[in-house]
Amino acid sequence: MAVAAKPLPHAHTHATEGPDPRESLMFDPRPRSLMNAWAMEAMHETSWKFWAVAAFLALIVLVFLVGAWAWMIMEGLGLAGVNRPAFWGVFLVNTVFWIGISHAGTFISAILRVLKVEFRRPFTRAAELMTAFGLIQAGFSILMHMGRVWLSYWLLPYPNQRQLWPNFHSPLTWDFLAITTYLLSSLMYLYLPLIPDLAMARDRSSGWRKRLYRILALGFRGTEGEWEHLRKAMTIFAFAIIPVMFSVHTIVSWDFAMATRPGWSSTIFGPYFVIGALHSGMAAVVVVLFFVRRMKHMKYFVRPEHFDALGKLMLVISMAWAYFFFNDYIVQWYGGDKWTRMLLEYHENGPLGWMWMLMLICNVAVPWLLLWNRRVRRTPWLMAIIGILINVGMWLERYVIVPISLTINRMPFTWRQYVPGIEIPLGIGTLALFILLYMLASRLIPLVPIWEVQEGQMVHSLERVGKTYVPVVKELE
Amino acid sequence: MEKTLTIPEYKADWAEGENGKWGMVIDMDLCTGCQACVAACAMENNISFVGEEDAGYGRTMHWIRIERFWEGTYPEIRMTPYQPILCQQCGHAPCEPVCPVFASVHSQAEQINLQVYNRCVGTRYCANNCPYQVRVFNWRDWPRPAPLENQLNPSVTVRRKGIMEKCTFCIQRIRQAEDVAKSEGREIRDGEVVPACAQACPADAIVFGRLDDPGSRVSQLANSPRGKKLLEELGTLPQVTYLLGG
Numbered sequence: 001m002a003v004a005a006k007p008l009p010h011a012h013t014h015a016t017e018g019p020d021p022r023e024s025l026m027f028d029p030r031p032r033s034l035m036n037a038w039a040m041e042a043m044h045e046t047s048w049k050f051w052a053v054a055a056f057l058a059l060i061v062l063v064f065l066v067g068a069w070a071w072m073i074m075e076g077l078g079l080a081g082v083n084r085p086a087f088w089g090v091f092l093v094n095t096v097f098w099i100g101i102s103h104a105g106t107f108i109s110a111i112l113r114v115l116k117v118e119f120r121r122p123f124t125r126a127a128e129l130m131t132a133f134g135l136i137q138a139g140f141s142i143l144m145h146m147g148r149v150w151l152s153y154w155l156l157p158y159p160n161q162r163q164l165w166p167n168f169h170s171p172l173t174w175d176f177l178a179i180t181t182y183l184l185s186s187l188m189y190l191y192l193p194l195i196p197d198l199a200m201a202r203d204r205s206s207g208w209r210k211r212l213y214r215i216l217a218l219g220f221r222g223t224e225g226e227w228e229h230l231r232k233a234m235t236i237f238a239f240a241i242i243p244v245m246f247s248v249h250t251i252v253s254w255d256f257a258m259a260t261r262p263g264w265s266s267t268i269f270g271p272y273f274v275i276g277a278l279h280s281g282m283a284a285v286v287v288v289l290f291f292v293r294r295m296k297h298m299k300y301f302v303r304p305e306h307f308d309a310l311g312k313l314m315l316v317i318s319m320a321w322a323y324f325f326f327n328d329y330i331v332q333w334y335g336g337d338k339w340t341r342m343l344l345e346y347h348e349n350g351p352l353g354w355m356w357m358l359m360l361i362c363n364v365a366v367p368w369l370l371l372w373n374r375r376v377r378r379t380p381w382l383m384a385i386i387g388i389l390i391n392v393g394m395w396l397e398r399y400v401i402v403p404i405s406l407t408i409n410r411m412p413f414t415w416r417q418y419v420p421g422i423e424i425p426l427g428i429g430t431l432a433l434f435i436l437l438y439m440l441a442s443r444l445i446p447l448v449p450i451w452e453v454q455e456g457q458m459v460h461s462l463e464r465v466g467k468t469y470v471p472v473v474k475e476l477e
Numbered sequence: 478m479e480k481t482l483t484i485p486e487y488k489a490d491w492a493e494g495e496n497g498k499w500g501m502v503i504d505m506d507l508c509t510g511c512q513a514c515v516a517a518c519a520m521e522n523n524i525s526f527v528g529e530e531d532a533g534y535g536r537t538m539h540w541i542r543i544e545r546f547w548e549g550t551y552p553e554i555r556m557t558p559y560q561p562i563l564c565q566q567c568g569h570a571p572c573e574p575v576c577p578v579f580a581s582v583h584s585q586a587e588q589i590n591l592q593v594y595n596r597c598v599g600t601r602y603c604a605n606n607c608p609y610q611v612r613v614f615n616w617r618d619w620p621r622p623a624p625l626e627n628q629l630n631p632s633v634t635v636r637r638k639g640i641m642e643k644c645t646f647c648i649q650r651i652r653q654a655e656d657v658a659k660s661e662g663r664e665i666r667d668g669e670v671v672p673a674c675a676q677a678c679p680a681d682a683i684v685f686g687r688l689d690d691p692g693s694r695v696s697q698l699a700n701s702p703r704g705k706k707l708l709e710e711l712g713t714l715p716q717v718t719y720l721l722g723g
Contacts, residue, residue, distance in 0.1 A: 076638035077599070078617035083535035085610055087601040147599015147614065147639030154578045154598055164579065164596075172577040172600055259606045260571050260711060410708055411562070411610040413544040416535035 021471055024305055025453065026118055026460035035454065038297035039197070039446040040204050045296055046443065057436040065429025069144060072422055077147055081421040085414045086406040090423035091145035092255075093398040094430060096273075097280065098138035099179070099252055100394060104281025105131025106186060106245040109193075110238040118473065119309040121456045122301040125197075125449045126292055127285050128190040133437045134281075135183045137430040142179075144426055171254045178251040182244055189237045195220050195230060196451040212444075249277045256401065262339035263347075263405040266332065272324040279321045279363065280394035282314050283387035288438065290384035292447050301448040304378035311377030314390070318367035325363075343408040351417065352404055355396045362393025498588040499646055500688035501675075502698040503561055504720040507682035510543050510559035517677030518563075521647060523633045525619045538613045540564070540644040541674050558721060561683070563674070564611045564644035565707060566590050568714030572603035572612065580641070589646050589716065599639040608708050612643045646685070647672035667693040688716065 021027045072079045082089040108127040112120035143149050155166050155176045166173045199220040202213035220226055253273035256264040266272075286307065293302045332340050347356045366389050370376045377383065403418040441447070462469040518524065518541045525538050541563040547554040566589040572581045573590065580597035583590055592603075592612075604612040618638045629635065632649040636642050647670075654670045667686050675683035686695035698704070699718040706715050 076615070076617035078531060078536070078638075082601070082616070084537075084604070084613065085535070087604045087614065145600070147601065147641075148597070149599075151598045154596075166577050167574070167579045169574040170577040170602070171575065172602055176577065255602075259575065259602075260608060261605065406605065409610055410608050411544075413542070413546070413562070414535070414610045 021462055021469060023303070025122060025301065025303055026456050027462055027471060029457040032454055035450055036200055036204060038300065039448065039450045040201065042296045042298060043443055043446065050439070054436060054439050057432045057439070060432040061429055061436060064425040065433055068422055068425045068429065072144070073149060079422040081419045081423060083416060083418060085409050085416065086403040086418035088145070088406060089403050089418055090420045090427055091141050092402045093395065094141040094427050095138050095145065096252055096398045097395050098134045098141060098430070099249060100277035100280040101284045102131040102134030102138065102281065103245060103249060103277035104285045105129070106241055107278055107281065108285060110189070110241050110245070113238045114242070118456060119306055121452045122448050123285065123289055123306060124193065124452060126288050126447050128186065129438065129441055130281070130284060130288060131186040132190050133434050135179065135186065136437070137434050138179065139183070140430055171251065171258045174251045175255055178248045182248045185237070185241050185244055189241050192230065192234050192237060193449055193452065194445060196222065197446045197449060200450060201446065246274055249274045261405070262337060262408060262410070263332065263343040266328055268324060268328050268331070272328055275317060275320045275324050276394055276397060279317050280391050282310060282317055283390035286310050286314070286383050286387035290380050293380060295442065295447070298448065301453060304380065307380050307383045308374065308377045311371045311383060315367055315371040318364060322364045339408065339410055343405060346408050347400055347404060350404070355404070356400055359393050359396040359400060362389045363397065366390065498687055498689050499651065500686070500695055500699060500716040500718070502684045502695050502718045502720060504682040505558040505560055506721060507680040508559040508561060509680055510545055511679065512543055513677040513679060514541050514561060514674035514683065515539050515543060517673040520628065521630055521633070521673035523629050523635050525615065526622055526625070527619055531616065536616050540611070540613065560719065562609060562611060563717065564590065565609055565713065565715030565717045566646060568716070569712060571606040571608060571713060575602040575606050587648065587651060591645060591648065592642055594634055594636050594640050594642065597640045599641065601641060603641055608711055608713065612641055615640045615642065
C-alpha cells in the first residue's frame with residue numbers, strides 16, 4: 001500500500017511566501033501526550049450550560065418522542081396527518097431523511113479511508129457516530145409509521161408455529177433487512193477505530209470511567225500484533241461497508257420506484273437517492289463539525305482546511321444531485337404520461353409549490369453560488385449555515401417525493417391535500433434525540449480519533465528541497 | 478380446495494384475458510348514484526363510522542364509493558355518469574407483492590384478492606400501490622353510534638385500528654353459498670351469491686356471478702361491447718367490468 005508523495009495544492013509555493021503549510025493539521029504536530037490530554041479534557045470538562053441544554057433536549061425527547069408516540073399508539077394513526085391518498089407522510093420523509101444523514105458517515109469514513117484521503121483524519125469519528133445515531137432515528141421514524149408497531153417483529157424472518165415468513169417480494173422487507181444490516185455493520189465499523197482511543201482513555205481515567213473503558217477497550221495495549229489485526233479488520237470493514245451503504249439507499253428508493261405510481265416509478269431513483277443521501281449527510285457533517293469545534297481544544301483538530309475540503313465535496317455532490325434531479329425530471333416530463341404531467345404541474349404550481357422552489361434554492365443555488373469561494377469554505381459558521389440549508393432542502397425533496405406526490409394519483413376523486421399532525425412533534429423529538437445522543441457521546445468517547453491524527457502526523461513531514469519545503473507523505477505500514 | 482405447503486402465490490397463475498371465478502359488472506348507464514350500495518356495504522361488512530371530521534379529511538372507510546364529477550359552476554353544470562368504485566379484485570394485483578407480511582394475498586379458490594386482517598401490520602404500502610385507491614385504513618378505533626353496535630354482522634370480523642381493509646366481494650356470502658351447494662351436492666347456481674351492494678341496488682346496475690361460467694348473466698354482460706375495464710392499461714386484470722355508452 002504505497003502512498004506516493006502527494007504534493008498539496010500549495011506545494012509549489014515558495015517557502016517564504018504563500019500560505020504556511022503549518023496551517024494544515026498534518027504538518028502541525030504536537031506532542032502525543034498533549035493531544036491525549038486535550039482529548040481527555042474535552043470529555044471531562046463540562047459547563048452547566050451543556051447539561052442545561054442536555055436536560056432541555058431530554059425533556060423534549062420525553063414529551064415529543066416518548067409521550068407523543070405513546071399517545072399515538074393508544075389513539076391510532078388518526079392523530080397523524082396521513083389520509084387517503086397520502087397514506088405515507090412525514091414519518092416516511094423523516095425515515096428517508098435520517099437514512100440520508102447516516103450515509104455521510106460511511107462515505108467519509110470508509111470511502112475516504114479506502115482512498116487514503118488525508119484530510120478525513122480528524123472527523124471520521126464524528127461522521128461514523130452520525131451514521132449510528134441517524135439510523136436510530138430512521139428506525140424510530142419507520143416504526144412510528146406502522147399502524148400496529150407492536151407487531152413489527154413480523155417483518156423478521158423468524159421460525160414460528162404458523163410457518164409464516166415475511167414476503168421477500170416486498171421492497172419493505174428488503175428495506176427492513178438492509179437497514180438492519182447497515183445499522184449492525186456501521187456500529188461495528190464505528191467500534192473498531194474506537195478501540196485505540198478507548199485504550200488511551202482507559203489509561204488516563206479512574207473510577208467508573210476506567211471500568212467502562214477497560215471493558216470497551218478489550219484489553220488493547222497497542223502492540224504491533226494488535227495494530228496489525230485492527231488495521232486488517234478496519235480495512236475489511238471499510239471495503240465491505242461501501243457496497244452496503246450504496247445498497248441501503250438504493251433499496252430505500254425502491255420503496256418508491258417499485259410502486260406503480262406516477263412520479264415514483266422512475267428507474268433513476270436508486271442513484272438519485274444515494275446522491276441525495278450524500279448531499280444531506282455531507283452537509284450534516286459540516287454542521288456537526290462546527291459544534292465539535294466549539295468544544296475545548298477542538299479548534300486544533302478541526303480546522304478551516306477541513307471545512308474547505310468538505311465544501312469542495314459538497315459542491316461536487318450538489319452538482320451531481322442537480323444532474324440526477326434534472327435527469328429524473330426531464331425523462332418523466334418527456335414521457336408525457338397524463339398523470340405524471342399533472343403531478344409535475346402540481347409539484348411546481350400546486351399549493352405547496354414553494355417547497356419545490358425552496359428545495360432547488362437550498363440544494364442547488366446556495367451551494368453553487370457560495371461554495372466556489374475559498375473564503376466562504378474556510379468560514380466555519382457560514383459553512384454550518386449552508387449545511388443546515390442543504391438539509392432543509394433535502395428534507396423538502398423527500399417531502400415533495402412522499403406526501404406531495406401521493407396527492408396526485410390516477411383516481412382524481414380521491415385527491416386531497418396532506419397536512420401533517422402529530423408527525424411534527426415526533427419529528428422534533430427524533431431530532432432532539434439525535435442531538436442528545438451526540439452530546440452524551442461527546443462526554444464518553446473522543447469525538448476526534450486521536451490515534452488517527454497522530455498516525456497521520458507521523459507520516460507527514462515537510463522536507464526542504466532547495467529553497468522550498470515540500471510536504472511529504474511516507475509509507476505507513 | 479387443494480392444500481399446498483408452498484408459500485402462497487401472490488400472483489395468480491394467470492394468462493392474460495383468462496377469466497377468474499367471480500366477477501362483477503356495473504352498468505353506469507343504470508346507476509342513479511343513490512348510494513344504497515355504499516350504505517348496504519357498510520352494514521354488511523361492519524364498516525366503522527368515521528364521523529364528519531375524519532371523513533372530511535379523506536378518511537372515509539367505504540369499500541365502495543360513488544364517484545361523480547362535474548364541469549362548470551352550479552347550476553350550469555355538466556355531470557359525468559356516476560361510477561361506483563370498489564376493489565377491482567385484480568388478477569395481477571399491485572397491492573399483493575408489496576405487503577411485507579403477506580397480509581394482502583390472492584385467494585386461489587375464489588381468484589379474488591383478500592386482506593388478512595390479523596396479519597396486517599399497517600405499513601399502508603398496499604394502499605399506496607393500489608391504482609384504484611379502494612383500500613381504506615383504520616386510522617382510529619371509532620365508536621359506533623348508539624343503536625348500531627347491536628347490528629354487527631356476525632359473519633364478518635370487526636377490525637381494529639392500524640389495519641388495512643377493502644372490499645371482499647362479500648366473501649362471507651360466497652362461502653355460505655358454496656357450503657350450501659356442497660352439502661346439497663351441486664354447483665352454485667347463477668344468481669345464488671349476491672353481494673350486499675348488488676342486493677341493495679334499486680336499478681339493478683350491479684350484477685355479480687361466476688365469470689368462468691359462459692352462460693351466467695355476469696359473463697354475458699362482461700363480454701358486451703359496452704364493457705370497459707378501469708385503468709386497463711396498467712395490466713392489473715380487473716374482475717369488475719363497467720358498462721357505458723348504451
